[in-house]
Amino acid sequence: MYLTKEEEKIMDGERGEQYGKMMRILVKMGEIFNAERLIPVSSAQISGVSYRTIGDAGIHFLKSLRGVKVSVPATLNPIAFDSEHLKDLKVDKEFYEKQMEILNAYTDMGIKPTMTCTPYYFDNVPKFGEHIAWAESSAVIYANSIIGARTNREGSVSALASAIIGKTPEYGMHVDENRKATHLIEVNFEMSPEDYPLLGLHVGKEVNGIPYLRIIGDEDDFKLMGAAMAASGSISMYHVENFTPEFRHALGDNVERIIVERGDLEKYRGEEIEVELVAIGCPHVSSSELRKIAEFLKGKKKKRGVELWIFGARSTIEKNEDAVKIINDFGGKVMRDTCVVVSNAGKIYQRIGTNSGKAALYLRKERFGGAEVIVRDLFTLLRSVVE
Amino acid sequence: MILEGRVIYPGNVEGEVVKCNSPVVILGDIIPEKGIVEGCGEIRDKIFVFPRGAGSTVGSYTLYALKYYGTAPKAMIVQEAEPIVVAGAIIAEIPTIDSVDIEKIREGDKVIVRDGKVEIL
Numbered sequence: 001m002y003l004t005k006e007e008e009k010i011m012d013g014e015r016g017e018q019y020g021k022m023m024r025i026l027v028k029m030g031e032i033f034n035a036e037r038l039i040p041v042s043s044a045q046i047s048g049v050s051y052r053t054i055g056d057a058g059i060h061f062l063k064s065l066r067g068v069k070v071s072v073p074a075t076l077n078p079i080a081f082d083s084e085h086l087k088d089l090k091v092d093k094e095f096y097e098k099q100m101e102i103l104n105a106y107t108d109m110g111i112k113p114t115m116t117c118t119p120y121y122f123d124n125v126p127k128f129g130e131h132i133a134w135a136e137s138s139a140v141i142y143a144n145s146i147i148g149a150r151t152n153r154e155g156s157v158s159a160l161a162s163a164i165i166g167k168t169p170e171y172g173m174h175v176d177e178n179r180k181a182t183h184l185i186e187v188n189f190e191m192s193p194e195d196y197p198l199l200g201l202h203v204g205k206e207v208n209g210i211p212y213l214r215i216i217g218d219e220d221d222f223k224l225m226g227a228a229m230a231a232s233g234s235i236s237m238y239h240v241e242n243f244t245p246e247f248r249h250a251l252g253d254n255v256e257r258i259i260v261e262r263g264d265l266e267k268y269r270g271e272e273i274e275v276e277l278v279a280i281g282c283p284h285v286s287s288s289e290l291r292k293i294a295e296f297l298k299g300k301k302k303k304r305g306v307e308l309w310i311f312g313a314r315s316t317i318e319k320n321e322d323a324v325k326i327i328n329d330f331g332g333k334v335m336r337d338t339c340v341v342v343s344n345a346g347k348i349y350q351r352i353g354t355n356s357g358k359a360a361l362y363l364r365k366e367r368f369g370g371a372e373v374i375v376r377d378l379f380t381l382l383r384s385v386v387e
Numbered sequence: 388m389i390l391e392g393r394v395i396y397p398g399n400v401e402g403e404v405v406k407c408n409s410p411v412v413i414l415g416d417i418i419p420e421k422g423i424v425e426g427c428g429e430i431r432d433k434i435f436v437f438p439r440g441a442g443s444t445v446g447s448y449t450l451y452a453l454k455y456y457g458t459a460p461k462a463m464i465v466q467e468a469e470p471i472v473v474a475g476a477i478i479a480e481i482p483t484i485d486s487v488d489i490e491k492i493r494e495g496d497k498v499i500v501r502d503g504k505v506e507i508l
Contacts, residue, residue: 021477028395028473032485053445057419057452061478135444155444157474367415 022161030169044074044163047135048156062105071166075114075124082335115337116313118284133162138227144237148245153236181250182209189262193377196221197357198265200228212239228357270374275353279340281311282356294323297330300386308332311339394503398482400461404496407437413446422458435460440472450475462500
């Protein structure tokens with residue numbers, strides 16, 4: 001791999017051992033994937049933020065980077081709580097303090113405490129063709145597919161290394177010819193609103209590559225589909241005909257056809273149950289989702305025995321104060337900085353309804369509480385919380 | 388016998404092999420507090436041989452946790468490195484080589500890892 005003199009000096013520790021280590025991570029990654037060089041990135045999205053996943057060892061590592069600063073705009077994934085809902089989320093003092101240590105370590109490096117998995121709405125908005133280094137698989141697949149920015153599915157540490165050095169090895173999704181479709185997905189039935197996340201879960205399991213879909217929907221539908229795809233497998237991009245920006249040149253002759261029947265989605269849906277919690281916002285809600293929810297709930301009365309929690313970015317919530325007020329007045333809770341997966345929600349509630357295939361996949365796992373989860377469309381879920 | 392590989396993180400060490408035959412879900416299969424890999428055994432101070440890492444990319448922090456808890460293997464030998472193992476090996480400073488034909492290495496073998504090569508004693 002070709003390195004500039006400047007890059008070599010950083011690797012040899014001229015700016016200190018910490019920068020040297022970060023450069024070595026990028027260079028090794030480049031060597032393994034046969035990158036020819038490092039290329040500049042315009043932003044980074046950092047994962048590895050929850051104390052539950054990175055633990056004391058993670059705190060120790062982040063503290064070893066004290067004094068290091070990021071060199072490009074960098075934003076942060078959600079943490080384990082909304083500090084205004086500590087009681088609802090059953091956060092104890094020790095956990096709170098450990099989580100804040102992690103958060104402070106990241107902000108000391110100059111990373112913005114956006115605490116969202118949807119930086120692409122307001123906080124960190126890449127343009128078509130821009131090279132970025134993002135972790136958070138749902139944001140990676142959104143950025144590549146819907147925006148047409150270029151990012152590999154970075155890990156917590158490689159995204160951090162790119163944020164600090166300001167570069168990434170040029171391979172994978174950064175190379176145009178690797179962004180073509182590998183699979184053509186034929187959906188053999190008419191899609192209903194709840195099918196998008198279920199289709200995502202199914203395709204993620206079936207395809208290790210770039211699927212091309214001939215379906216219609218809007219950005220919110222495809223956000224849910226993509227997040228599920230990226231969670232159940234390792235997909236980092238998809239194309240939707242007549243919708244995503246790169247679909248026109250995506251389809252070649254060498255694509256594998258996969259036929260999807262309605263029955264294929266059934267196992268992901270979950271059998272009808274009385275839910276205790278309806279959770280919306282995995283990935284975090286968009287302004288349009290928030291407004292749809294508020295419009296539906298306006299003037300209605302909340303049923304007892306079921307909670308409605310909506311998760312969003314601070315930025316999205318601040319820009320939709322009126323909608324948030326309607327939801328709060330109804331008796332729902334709009335939470336920021338966290339989500340149903342990384343908070344204790346799955347340990348507090350055992351019967352959960354959501355419109356997110358990604359949330360369902362995780363919450364059903366023992367490690368996240370092993371809840372019974374049903375995946376339904378937004379309005380079916382909202383109807384279940386009103387009297 | 389000497390097997391050729393590629394250096395991910397340098398170091399010269401000698402030790403006994405603990406081998407996993409399937410990909411290791413780094414965040415999930417490894418219990419860093421104990422230095423154990425579920426289904427494979429104790430890797431503390433051993434030469435940890437496995438085909439590849441899998442699962443959440445937060446897994447790099449789990450390799451760091453092995454170092455933090457003093458339960459790290461002396462070295463890792465992998466068939467095929469991927470980002471979790473690369474970043475984890477570098478931040479945890481665990482000597483690691485990849486592109487090694489691990490079929491030729493058996494559980495309990497005594498090996499020397501040096502300069503991107505594995506010598507089976």
